[in-house]
Amino acid sequence: MYTISGHHHISMLTKNAPLNNQFYQKVLGLRRVKKTVNQDNPTMYHLFYGDLTGSAGTELSFFEMPKAGSTIRGTNAITQIGLLVPSFESLLFWKKRFESFDVRHGEITSYAGRDALHFEDSEGLRMMLLNNNGEVVPENWSVWKDSTVEEKHQILGMGTVEITVRHLESLANTLKDMFGYVEASRSDTEAIYQSVGGQSFGEIVIKQEEGASEKPGKGSIHHLAIRVKNEDELRYWEEVVKERGFHSTGIVDRFYFQSLYFRESNGILFEIATDGPGFTADSTVEELGKALDLPPFLEERRAEIEANLAPIDS
Template sequence: MYKIPGHHHISMITKNAQTNNHFYQHVLGLRRVKKTVNQDDPSMYHLFYGDLTGSAGTELSFFEMPMVGRTVRGTNAITQIGLLVPSIESLAYWKNRFDHFSVKHGEVTMYAGRAALPFEDSEGLRLILLNNNGEEIPDFWSPWDDSDVEQDHRILGMGTVELTVRSLEKTARTLRDMFGYIEVSHSDRETIYQSVAGQAFGEIVVKQEDGPSEKPGRGSIHHLAIRVKNEEELSYWDKAVKDRGFHSSGIVDRFYFQSLYFRDSNGILFEIATDGPGFTIDSPVEALGKELDLPPFLEARRQEIEAHLKPLD
């Protein structure tokens, strides 16, 4: 059986690409590694932020939907994103930085066994900085030296992702029984799973909450993508998903990676995505994120697509 080595990316909805672009580049200090469009609806931007090359496990991605309404929070949703920072001192640095930029944030607390600082972006997306405390991170994560954030406190990559569901056991059957995640903590209303024992870069907290399902809008999380090495492994998981009785999208060529999509029994949308070929397939490292990149099948429509997009700094 193949093992899941961690998170790949996570995708959200934004109402305003310009505001989003400013926050994630100039407040959080991430690199915009790909400016492209939603391949299923090329009238909207799809922006990716991450490390130097947008390595798997560092990518935050956003679909711009200018007409989207507000999120009505509820259950059966992905409800928070953890981002790893190097040290406890980093949390103090970020608290001061958030004050400077008038970012809504809480106090330093404990979350999933780590010192943490919760905050929100301007659209109410819930995020939390987590002290990685010098622990292992994937060796291919590469820092971006042009970040506005001080070197010792830069965001490393994705950490603990939180799911809120009506049935803990339904999602347990997906993470534990199908994907082989390790259950590391359990209570009546919360279970913590890790894809790699002891590591936050593949950790998922599942919380139980009754009530109506979340109504997605600006600042909501669309799906969580988890990593596989290559298309051979992706084909294995496609069969495993179908054997569990879930509907699979089948393998979809996203040009920058291969993917498949399915919803678990609580309605959580998961993507399974290959590590490569990556964002440098159509752009050198130094030019990543600067121009509008389109997959080959959309290139013939470039003029039409660009005419419908507002310029983005």
């Protein structure tokens, strides 16, 4: 039986690609590893930020939707993203950094058993830095030496992801019974599940909350992608999803990885994505994220696509 090895990436909506580009590169110190377009709607940017090569588990991705309104927060949504930093001293560093850049943030507190610093980007996307406390991280994660943040405090990759739903039990059963996640803790209204026992790089916190469903807008989270090694594993999971009674998209070739998408019974959109080929499929490591990269099936439309995209680099 195959297992899920952690988070792959997480995708959000932005109204303003230039401001998004500035914040995630200059303030958070992440590398823009791919500047491309939404393959289903190439009139909009699709930006990826991560480590040196945008390794699986480090990727934050954004679709630009210039007409997006504000998010109306509610339940049945992915509500918060955790990002791992090396130490408690790193949280102190980041608190000062957020103050200097006028980033909205709280005090250092705790979340899911870890020291945490909650913050938001300029569009209200809720995130938190989590103290990894020297614990193991996936071996494929690589430091980006040219970050605006010194290496000892750099964001390592994705940690705990929070999902808020009306029906905790149904999502819990999907994670546990279908994907083999381990239950780390449980109460009537909150549960923690880990794809790799004891590790936060594949951890999901489920919170149960009644009320209206979230209405997405700028700063909302579109979907969470979880990680598998290759297409053989993805085909296995395609059958598992089908047997569970969920409707999936079937396998979609995203050029940089293979994927399938499905919604669980609360309406949360999950993607299952392969590790490879990765973002170096059409770029050297040195040139990642600098030019507009298009998958081969869109290359013949390059002139049209570029004409409809506004520059995002100052």
